Amino acid sequence: MKRIVVGTRKSPLALTQTEWVLEQLKQAHPGLEIGMEKIVTKGDRILEVTLSKVGGKGLFLKEIEQAMYDGVVDFAVHSLKDVPTEMPEGLMIVAITHREDPRDVLISRGNVPFAELPQGAKVGTSSLRRAAQLLHVRPDLQIVSVRGNINTRLAKLEEMELDAIVLAAAGLERMGWSDKISERLSTDVCIPAVGQGALAIQCRSKDTEIRELLSVLDDPATRQIVAAERTVLAKLNGGCQIPIGAYAERADDGEIRLTGIVGTPDGTTLLKETATGTDPVTLGHAVADVLIEKGAARILEAVREENAK
Numbered sequence: 001m002k003r004i005v006v007g008t009r010k011s012p013l014a015l016t017q018t019e020w021v022l023e024q025l026k027q028a029h030p031g032l033e034i035g036m037e038k039i040v041t042k043g044d045r046i047l048e049v050t051l052s053k054v055g056g057k058g059l060f061l062k063e064i065e066q067a068m069y070d071g072v073v074d075f076a077v078h079s080l081k082d083v084p085t086e087m088p089e090g091l092m093i094v095a096i097t098h099r100e101d102p103r104d105v106l107i108s109r110g111n112v113p114f115a116e117l118p119q120g121a122k123v124g125t126s127s128l129r130r131a132a133q134l135l136h137v138r139p140d141l142q143i144v145s146v147r148g149n150i151n152t153r154l155a156k157l158e159e160m161e162l163d164a165i166v167l168a169a170a171g172l173e174r175m176g177w178s179d180k181i182s183e184r185l186s187t188d189v190c191i192p193a194v195g196q197g198a199l200a201i202q203c204r205s206k207d208t209e210i211r212e213l214l215s216v217l218d219d220p221a222t223r224q225i226v227a228a229e230r231t232v233l234a235k236l237n238g239g240c241q242i243p244i245g246a247y248a249e250r251a252d253d254g255e256i257r258l259t260g261i262v263g264t265p266d267g268t269t270l271l272k273e274t275a276t277g278t279d280p281v282t283l284g285h286a287v288a289d290v291l292i293e294k295g296a297a298r299i300l301e302a303v304r305e306e307n308a309k
Contacts, residue, residue, distance in 0.1 A: 228284045262300065
């Protein structure tokens with residue numbers, strides 16, 4: 001196979017991530033030619049409302065997936081946290097890359113840490129998951145919805161006169177902007193989005209030759225860890241529009257330690273469960289089941305009803 005085509009979003013971060021993937025592929029397969037198709041998704045177009053109000057899963061994927069069905073592109077690079085737990089028929093995640101720092105970070109005026117933000121500080125984020133956890137610790141904060149790509153959101157820190165914004169560490173690191181980080185938020189304060197920090201490589205299930213080419217990108221250790229997180233999300237029937245987080249890490253004894261959270265958007269209720277185990281799927285089900293027992297289903301249903309208004 002001489003030439004294949006990748007589909008990607010147009011944002012600077014998406015292009016940076018895709019370029020990194022292409023570099024890995026070219027090192028593994030010298031002489032391979034890779035074209036790039038830049039695609040605008042629904043999630044990129046609709047910026048005036050929060051993600052939770054746009055609704056639907058796969059807001060940053062569907063147009064790219066359609067391009068795969070149409071034969072326009074052969075594979076796609078996504079941020080794993082944007083990828084729904086159920087794959088459309090005929091498509092598959094062929095590889096999950098080594099995970100960067102999965103944590104959320106604070107970027108604040110004057111590099112003020114989270115605990116020292118002024119009373120009533122304005123913090124920008126469009127994520128209900130982040131809002132729920134930050135407000136649970138600091139109910140005095142004013143959460144301001146901030147959408148757009150990473151460059152846009154950084155600019156809005158000044159434009160909207162915010163005290164801070166919250167972003168994913170991995171995106172800033174991939175852009176080479178680690179120096180902008182004021183504080184990496186502890187997972188005790190803010191559990192990340194499911195799969196945050198890893199990339200998903202998606203292709204058509206029937207394309208065995210392309211699957212073989214792309215398989216070099218897979219990191220089995222990351223795949224196992226995020227499987228636990230994605231099981232929680234699947235069991236709770238969640239998407240990026242509801243306040244769910246899950247974070248798994250490998251403990252010193254080789255077991256997986258998984259923490260899942262579900263919260264109300266105002267932060268008044270935050271359900272949290274941590275468990276350890278060796279099988280990621282079994283562990284994910286166990287954590288999700290306890291969260292459901294604690295009342296997660298009622299919280300999520302209420303949020304969905306609110307978003308539907």
